[in-house]
Amino acid sequence: LLCPCLIYGAYIFLPFDAPLLPTVSARLVYTLRCAAFATFPIVLGMIVSAISRLCSSALEPFGELHQEVEIHRTYVSQSVHLFILYFFNMAVLSTYLPQDLLKLIPLLTGLFAISRLIFWMSYIIGRSFRAFGFSMTFLPLLAMLLWNLYGMFVLEPENLLS
Numbered sequence: 001l002l003c004p005c006l007i008y009g010a011y012i013f014l015p016f017d018a019p020l021l022p023t024v025s026a027r028l029v030y031t032l033r034c035a036a037f038a039t040f041p042i043v044l045g046m047i048v049s050a051i052s053r054l055c056s057s058a059l060e061p062f063g064e065l066h067q068e069v070e071i072h073r074t075y076v077s078q079s080v081h082l083f084i085l086y087f088f089n090m091a092v093l094s095t096y097l098p099q100d101l102l103k104l105i106p107l108l109t110g111l112f113a114i115s116r117l118i119f120w121m122s123y124i125i126g127r128s129f130r131a132f133g134f135s136m137t138f139l140p141l142l143a144m145l146l147w148n149l150y151g152m153f154v155l156e157p158e159n160l161l162s
Contacts, residue, residue, distance in 0.1 A: 018102035041116040045076040089144040096151035
């Protein structure tokens with residue numbers, strides 16, 4: 001329930017609009033540029049993971065990982081997988097959205113970045129708290145996937161493969 005409220009509030013109250021993007025290629029470039037900002041939590045996780053691995057008390061750097069190193073490594077791995085799914089769904093979504101709704105692309109990118117950081121912090125606190133951050137990432141991804149399938153099979157079935 002929180003994700004749609006956050007997206008709606010940001011859509012209404014943030015004072016920016018998407019640029020005029022009449023072609024599919026312009027929309028995909030716009031999505032690609034927005035997606036670059038979503039890599040920030042992943043790169044930050046890689047840096048923290050490397051630092052924690054260097055500062056670890058393990059005698060062998062490539063030996064068995066301690067829990068503090070494993071948490072960051074797992075976060076980066078899961079974030080990369082979710083980012084790939086998120087990016088491809090946003091790319092398809094940008095081709096189906098009307099011009100006035102293209103403002104959703106940077107908002108969804110921001111939601112992804114914020115929710116991954118929330119997941120990371122809650123994962124560090126304890127594994128039982130990570131469901132909130134994961135659901136803030138996964139549920140918008142699921143909504144985008146359902147909208148994309150609806151767009152492909154219901155709205156424009158004649159252009160499915162063209």
